[in-house]
Amino acid sequence: MPEPLSANFRRPLLLLIAIALLVGSAAVWWWGDESSARFAAAAMGRVGLVLAALWLAWPSLRRPARWFPPAVAVIGVISLMVLAAQPRLIFAVVPAAGTLITITMLVRSFRGPPKR
Incomplete structure (x- = not known):
């Protein structure tokens, strides 16, 4: 790995x-x-x-x-770059990013805290 x-x-x-x-x-x-x-x-x-x-x-x-799952930061950066490239996509990107972040947070809450 x-x-x-x-x-x-x-x-x-x-x-x-x-x-x-x-x-x-x-x-x-x-x-x-x-x-x-x-x-x-x-x-x-x-x-x-x-x-x-x-x-x-x-x-x-x-x-x-560190407070959020790693995917939240990736979703945020990708959303920012898409909006920077084409601002008209805000009506599609914001709900999609919100949905992905919500799903990521729900999955993390069901899995429990990360083990170290």
Whole structure:
């Protein structure tokens, strides 16, 4: 079984991905000719900004994330990235994320506290 990434590795990786998305967004914006290139550049820029904000908030996010099951953090980040890419999907993403979080919390409550 592979080892999970340590917290010391995750934050720099998040910054690297955010920078790559923002640089790629700028490159596509300047040199892309089609409207689909402009849409992709805008979406990459929004996702890059969300990931940069997560990088800034990483130290404060580590503690509250322990209160929830691990899937809740993943659902939240994926929801933020989808909304950053296409804000019109808010009416589909928010109920879907809420349903997934509720199911995750119910499953965790039936399983009991994690064993260490």
